[in-house]
Amino acid sequence: MQLLLGLLSLLAPGSAALEPISLGIAIGAASALTGYFSYPSFYCGFVECCPGEAERPNATALKEDLNNKLFGQHLAKDVILKAVTGFSNNPNPKKPLVLSLHGWGGTGKNFVSQIIAKNIHKAGQKSKFVHLFIATLHFPHAHQVSLYKDQLHKWIRGNVSACARSVFIFDEMDKLHPGLIDAIKPFLDYYEQIDGVSYRRAIFIFLSNAGGDLINKVTLDFWRSGKDREQIQLKDLEPVLSVAVFNNKNSGLWHSSLIDRNLIDYFVPFLPLEYKHVKMCIKAEIQSQGKEIDEAFVDKVANEMTYFPKDEKIYSDKGCKMVQDRLFFSWER
Template identity: 25%
Template structure:
């Protein structure tokens, strides 16, 4: 098989084809260059855009004429083309930097004859809400005060105070102390502990009479079921079964307190002759005075009447007879401390009590007791007769003052002898 010999004209043919492809490649490169120039024209600055466009068009025309000249001269004289631009022309094609214009704030000019309107200040709604909240709080406070006044009017404490000042002689500070405690406690129905008031003083100074006035008043404004008067000598005399007395006392206290809680009333329990009460009954009462109890036992008033501490009161008054004890609250507080020490030695019951001491009565107070009793019995109030009856009693003499030893206790017996 014969081998095919390459054509002798093959080298010449390859040379002609390469010479023919050179113009084609030149045209392609020219077309790309024109496309790039058109794209770059879109990013030129408006101010210098036309000048740069003129320069680039001239450069392009020179390059095009240069390529045509070499293309027409023949393939032998131009084996390849070079389209690299001179350095100067490259510099001109660099995109110029755009200068940023500085923005200046324009001055707002108002016309001479026009009126300048200031911005409107909008009022905050939170201020209105705050005013409304303050108004609601004030209304609630006034409503609470009115409720307290209504609760006090239910017990008529003003009438009780007038009665006590009229019927109790020589114990003005004691009356004021009792009324202050009652008004403060009876202002509301909810409490965390009961009110325990201890009336202490010598015999005949008005303690039992105070207890009777309190019982009479609260029976009139509430009901007999909410007031308890307990006399130790009468309800549990010596020789009786103390356990039976304890059961009876517990039943009476529970009955009064529970019924008062149902009716939303505060009961008043008065215990007289406390110095004669057995220790077992004192222990029972002490349990009722504690704060950790059911609600009905927390809303109650206990009045404890006794002669315990009477000797200390007598001694204190006689030692301070030269000063006006009745008008000095400081000395009255000192007197309460003296009585409290005697009560704590007797029993721990009085740890929870508010002590109100009753001091000795002077001769002028005894005269008032005679006058009041004679008016009750229907006798004509003869001043000479009253002076004569008052002089028959025994007194402590300290300087110019005369303090009755037995107080007004013998007044009733003396008036009864006038029948």
């Protein structure tokens, strides 16, 4: 692109005079490059482009990412894999894909949203087609909810107009002002177009701690009854989770029309992580730092984490959220 601009600059008024043969070469090179850049595949090798109809996520790659990087979340892995690949391979979806991820901090919700984004757009959350909203950062003031609603309308419309496969991630939904998220309800509904724009190819992901206590209780009840956590099925959690979130004033989806209208496709529960899962997180982080794994050291770091309930101490109360900090602290000592 710089070469093309440089060659064209030679033809601009005020440029130094060129011999006829040099001028001919410059025009020829500029014409050739302009032709190359008219082909999308060539142009998109230099500039990020919105994926076309033929460009769909690789189900195998998504499955590998979930299996190798997400620990202790059999429900989330299964739901995310089927939902994202099924939606992406559907030639005519009737509405956008809407996922609501719930669970305590450190269980992998944010991590999964990054995995989804990366499998839709190669640059992941750095992509200009992936948009992250953080409740406390982007919508801090309750008295400005009307302004935020207007801004959301314009932001989503503008970005979906630019790329139908845009991904929108709303973090800290449990801190979002009640009623604000309903502003995007028209974009999630079963409309073919709204003012000439189709939103059916977009993906919306909500991240929330709301419902975490309920998820933890169900998981603990399974453990106390001698059942394996992998026996927990989506039907054991999703119905009660949606009701709990709808009735929770601190959920961001309190009395939301998104739930009333069944516009959220999946409520995805993230289970509390056990000691063995924390160790998996520690090992993965050590490997990402290019260091060798020492089992005794891994045990030491895992034992420094805190667990609940008070008597059984089965689940990490912060999931894997503090693993990196604990590791660097231990390495510095």
